[in-house]
Amino acid sequence: MTIMTIVLVLMVLAALWASMTTLLLRATIGLALTSAMLAVVMFSLGATLAAILELSVCAGLISVVFVSVISLTQTKTFKDILQHRKGRLARFWPLPVVMLGAGIALSFVHSPVQIALPLPGGDGDVRTVLWNLRQLDLFGQILILLAGVFGVMVFFKRESKDDN
Amino acid sequence: MTIEIPQAFWYYFIFFVLLMIDGLWCMLATFNLLRMLIGLEILMKSVTFFLIVAGYLSGRMALAQAMVITVIVIEVVIVVAAAGIVLGFFRKTDTLNVRNARSLKG
Amino acid sequence: MSDILLLLPFLALIVINVLPRSARGGAWVVCLVLFAVQTVGACLQPFVTLDWSMLQPLEKALGFTLVVDPLSIMLFITAGIAGMAALLVGRATHDTTRAQFTFANLLLIALIGMNGIAMVRDLFSLYVFIEVTSVSAVILVALRDGKEAYEGAWKYLLLSAVATVLMLTSIALFLLGTGGITYADLATALASGTPMAWIAVTLFLAGLFVKSAMIPFHGWLADAYSEASPAVSVFLAGIVTKATGIFALMRLAPAMMEAAGPVREILLVAGAVTAIGGAFLSLTQSDMKRMLAYSSISQMGYIVMALGGDAKLALAAAALHFFNHTVSKAQLFANAAALETRLGTRDMDRMGGLGARMPVTAGTSAVATLSIAGLPPLAGFWSKLLIVIALWTAGQHTFAIIAILTSLVTLAYFLSLQRRVFFGTLRAEWDTVREAGASLLVPTIALAFITVAVGLAFPVLLPILLGGGI
Incomplete structure (x- = not known):
């Protein structure tokens, strides 16, 4: 259970980094990392085939698409990006706070759901x-x-x- | 697995909600097309994760896997189509920022 | 026979792509024939029984789970008509064979997607085919190489993907709650009435509302419709949004309403808000295609509102309005295409008095606008009447009155359209304008004819509609 928790936390952190970082290339790497972590989660839950596909297609192919689009559309100089960073920070600093708050709040709620009984033997x-x-x-x-x-x-x- | 099923569900559900918040924020708090696409991808990741968890908890892992495989294929096509649109938009406006290039109203 | 509706267009897709390059100019003919076959075949289906047993080995090998019912037949007919209109308009407005060829291909893929939507019996396959249709529609919008078209396509893609996320979450919840995702499992989940089932239903409804551009999720539609190339607008406004959003609602709403819960109220309120909001928004537009787009939003609201009506009539009324609106709106977008190609503008403030120069366009456009506004004896009158009756007999008097009042606003904006475009004095710059070419006039005249014919033959059609069990 603890390894699973670590992987899940890493997945959320990678996604958070992907949405917070200023450079689009880093965001793409963050997205690929999220995919990779998701693939690990899938693998440990027993979804091997989907995990392989997630790893090769989402972490691989989609990153390639992103990187090529970024390289085709890059116009900003580094100075522009630094300028841009300030504006971004104003819009994005509440995100980690909100996510942390939501995570803590949700972990105190008692699960209200009823779930269909698992099929014996899958x-x-x-x-x-x-x-x-x-x-x-x-x-x-x-x-x-x-x-x-x-x-x-x-x-x-x-x-x-x-x-x- | 020692814990009860509803509790296991809630454990995964929290991470699903966190990813959702992250993806939505990333999509809404930006004017950059590629950044919106990254937000959308995070949303897709969260829902893929949720489908697998649903299959795992309800014992229909094979069905859930089959669905996730289809979802991944569709996701790729959507990303490729979106990339094509981004490139076309960039060619016409020389920017990825919709705020700088806004023309449609209402 | 159900498999054939997916396989025949697929075969046509293969055929037009293996043709030599020089023969690609003929691709649209193949598509036209296919659409015509689908329309006529679906129209005759209630009256003629064919022996499909020779296809059984094939069906067994494929193993598709498909069911055809009267509602799906309605979608086959409507999709066929809208597809034919779009193809003819595309022939008049696409300047290269290449554009026309790509258009025909994507049209075929979208058609297979819609036929699939009509026949599937499980939520996930429904999602897959909705996605097939939406993605080809997004690419169709981006076929026009312009900044606005890309922006419209982008909004369409993004919002439809968000709708997808909502629907997938809902599917996962259904899987958790019942262990299955077929329509039958959906009914079981709703009968159990657990909170999770209701959250799942709400999410799925929200997804479909985004796809069918219910207010407040309507933002993408006007951009996508107005900035796409003329032929694509005809197809999008005619059928795509309706098939991906409204049709899925029509398919699932009855089951959802049978179970206790606020689904009926949600549909009524969302439909009423959209009908009124869309009507008032289109009053303020001066771009012709934008006005038509907002009018579409308003009419979709009508259809959704109708679903909340009396159980016996609601679906029939919604289906008839679905058909009528497709015919008239496809025709109005074809008229807009005629004006746009001849004048080079869509700004209605710059038009005026064009009725004298383009009499056929003006006449057919009058038929379509009056039909959508609900004037007897045109087709639109009967479907609106059915909607009002369905709402009234269900005891939803307020909503019936809203439906009637919205009709008046509809009449107002369409009269304003006719006045600004076709009546008044002709501006000097349009002195040399001629009537549109034949391939634009043929679909408009045919569609106007359908509107009049359905209106006049309605007493004959009504028993078929109700007896068909829609």
Whole structure:
């Protein structure tokens, strides 16, 4: 239980850092760290397949997308960023306080929920569920990936046309 | 696992709420497009976490995993589409700040 | 037969992409035929029974859990009509084959998404298909390469993703509470009446409200609608927002209202606020597409309000208004496209007296505006009448009166639109303006014809509508 708590706290801290830091690149690293911690949580709860996907796709692929967008759009000099930092601090300093307060307040509340009893022995293997019960979702995944491909084609071709 | 299930739920629930607050704040307290996207990603992380916890506590881990895999795929496509929009916006305005480039009203 | 509605568009998608590059100009024809087949097939479905048994091996292999009911048939018809209108408008307004081709592809993906929304039987698959439709819609908005279009697409994407987060949280809560996420599990969870079930329902409703642009979550809609390219506006306003938000509400609301709780009141109040707010907001607009967008918000409020009415009539009234509004609003956006391509502006203050130069656009636009405002004997009158009756018989007299009063405001802003655009004296700068081209006039005339025909044939249609069990 204690290791789990440490990982969860680290996850929240990484997310907090991602939203507080001034440099966008650092925020991306914070996001990747959050993903990595989430993957550890998933792994220790027994969701191995989802953990692997989270680690490779969210911590990996999405960070790559972020970094490339940041490098394509970087215009600020370091001086601008320092100037910008003051304004950001004014908007962001209450966040850790609020989060700490919410965390403490919630930990004193007694859980009011009722939960369905767990299935004895679980509900089988994820691969069976995914391929035999959730085929419709897989079909949806294919569709949304196709939509994404068309989006990339639209945006990317536009970029290269502009360079000429 | 020695503790009762409702207590276990509350334990995870606190972290879920904290991530939610963080993500929402990050989205709302900024005018930078990429920063909003990071806030959105934190929100997605929190809800992914919550789905896994729900599957774990209710003993439907396989179902929850199948859902999380789909969510991750959709998340990637959304981020890619958003990145495309950010790039297009930057090309037209030379800024990532919506406040500097605001034109739509109402 | 249900699988075919997902597979046929998918097949069309593959076909138009394996075609040689030189044949891509014909992609829109494939789409048009597909949309027409879907519309006609769905219209005939109640009257003709076909033998689909030869598809059984395929269905078994795929194992999709899909159910077709009268409500889904209504969405098939509506989506087909809006898709056809959008394709024709796109042919007139997209200047390159490439743009037209991308448009057709994304239209097909969105159509599969909507067909899925119509047929799925579980909350998570509903979410997946809503997301398929929304993402293709966002990319469609960003197809127009301009700062405003990117801003509109951005707002759409962001708010729809937040709605997604709400819905997923709700799905997780349902999973915790009942161990399942099918519509049947939803009913079980609601019957149990635990606080957690109600939190989950509220979150899901909030997500759907964002997706269907209920006030106060309406901010994204006007930007996305008005800044998208003309054909995309026709498609978005016609069907996308309704399918992703309103239709899901129509699908889930009856079950939610059967269980005790404030869902009915939430729907009534949210619907009334949106109907009034949207109507007054559109009174103040001078951009034509923005005015139409706010009018859409207001009419969505109407549909949601109708859901809170009498159980027997509510769904039929909502479904009919859903259909009527799609037809008329798609047509009005097509008219706006005609004006925009001919004048190069959407500012209504700069227009005036255009009725003399563009008589067909003016005439069809009059039909659509009067139908949405609810003048007999046009189609919109009957659906509004049904909504008022449904509210009145349920004992919601206040809301019935709100519905009638909002109708008056609707009439006011649409008369103002007609007056500012088509009546009055013609400005000198528009002396050489000609009527829009054929591929813009064909959809407008056809849609106006549907509005009149549904209005006149309503006594015949009503028994089918009610007997269909919607």
